[in-house]
Amino acid sequence: MKIIVCVKQVPDTSGKVAVNPDGTLNRASMATITNPDDLNAVEAALQLKEETGAQVIVVSMGPPPAEGMLREILARSADKAVLVSGREFGGSDTYATSQILAAAINKIGLEDDDVVFCGRQAIDGDTAQVGPQIAEKLGLPQVSYAADIHKEGDTLTIKRMLEDGYMTIKVHTPCLITCIKELNTPRYMSVGGVFEAYSKPYEVLDYNALKDDPLIDPSTIGLKGSPTNILTSFTPPQKGAGMMLEGADRATCEKLAGIMAAKHMI
């Protein structure tokens, strides 16, 4: 049994985000991190490995520096890492990204008792589309928003979160699951793990390595294979600061209540 985990390296958008004058993001000025939901996906895979002895393979599409992130995940006791990297893959929207990642998973070899894990959503593109689209390209059943996973034989029972509750869903392997932060608490790297990370198998798949897969076609990958185009991007204007009321005492509150009454808010 193998567990294949898709992980993306992303800019850390939680702090200050620098924007260029032309409205694009200044990625160079931002620290890169492993996408948070993907760490939950890795943790879910490692827990299943502990239960079943499965092999955990992490896959990422991105530029070569993503190797650092992949080594860190190997240090959390994943078994193998695969970096999918090539100029031909650049500019892909989620449709094209899922074509490429599905081809990489085909290359790794998907067997009947395997499971693919993704994070629910990447914090940069923010679409949550890549997981379900990989599942479609591989013809796998999918369960998204997983908050709890139990495996017995070839059946997984999954708690799938909804806004107003949850569903319990049964699905058989092979399947694809997208993970949310409620699923678990990711472990840290171990000292021994960091040491071993550099001797574990690490493979780079470029365009030539994948080009024989029917999913890889100039009309379905990269910028030209992407059905969507970005017409323009921009930053929203800051709403002009309002009025700071003086003080924080009874008189201040009475003034505010007075304004609210005058504006018919109360």
Next chain:
Amino acid sequence: MSNYDSSAIQEFNGGVWVFCEQRQGAMMSTSYELISEGRRLANELGTKLYGLLLGSGIEGLAKELGGYGADGVYVCDHPLLANYTTDGYTKVICDVIRAYKPEVMLIGATNIGRDLGPRCAARLHTGLCADCTHLDIDMGIYKDFLHSASTLPADKIDALNTAMVMGEKHDVSRDLKMTRPAFGGHLMASIICPRFRPAMATVRPGVMKKAAFDQAKADACEIIKPEFSLTQDDLETEVVEVVKAAKKLVDLIGADVVVSVGRGISKDVEGGIKLAEELAEVLGGVVGSSRAVVDSGWISADHQVGQTGKTVHPKIYIALGISGAIQHKAGMQDSECIIAVNKNDTAPIFEIADYGICGDLFKVTPLLIEAIKAAKAAK
């Protein structure tokens, strides 16, 4: 000669469609929002608007959609569609789309819509824009929107009539311009899907305005029952149970007043929430929160406002002890009036607050409750 074949997309003249999500026979309110928005888009395109309704025993829900603007509703009623499954719903929707060829397909960006949308778009080989907060066809309206909602230079906006598609200039005037936040709300992008149809979008719940209901239009709404096939073998996932949250959830999206608490309540969590409840009560509102409060386990997740919570635009939004992180602002910055109480005068929430009070929420809130009660009594 064009670098790409656009003849195929011309066949997609079946109108604007809205996937109308229902759960256990109850229509999701976002379906009405999207029908209302879809009406405007269909008018701008000069085409018809249809709802697409899947479920079991749900035909009775269809006509009401007409009251918000649908010309007709495609109803796919089948016992195997009683519960949402990705496989079952995707199969039926893709089959019906291939047969009737809509130009635009809108889906609510709920946990179900964001599971279904990408799967359908991948099968249909078309583009999908995620979690949109603004949709446009008409270039004039689109440019007005950019003038007011972006920091792009005015001349750049005015010149925005074409996009480079496959190495050539493409006129975007008939494309659906789908605008969405990315990078946690730091960046907005307008996306088009020029070469494939339907152009698909998932749309954030609570953002589009629901139109006034019109009974005459509901009565006139056409019901269409398309042919489709679905068998047990099509379903690879099995829904064992659907569990509704036990507690009644707060109706943040529909509320006129939201009083939200942040980590600033930490020194007396219960007391802080109680103050917020009291303030919400005198204003006829509900209590919301930042994610920090949810993550600390102080309040249930249905209260969360923000990028990964709910988007609200109440008449009054009061932030008590909330710093104003971009992910929080993403869910509340369009409120009509924002009032913030925070003990730190450099908290970013003050940058967007209409009225700010720098002070301890435990001292200010009781005084504010009293003052509002007095002001109401004086009216």
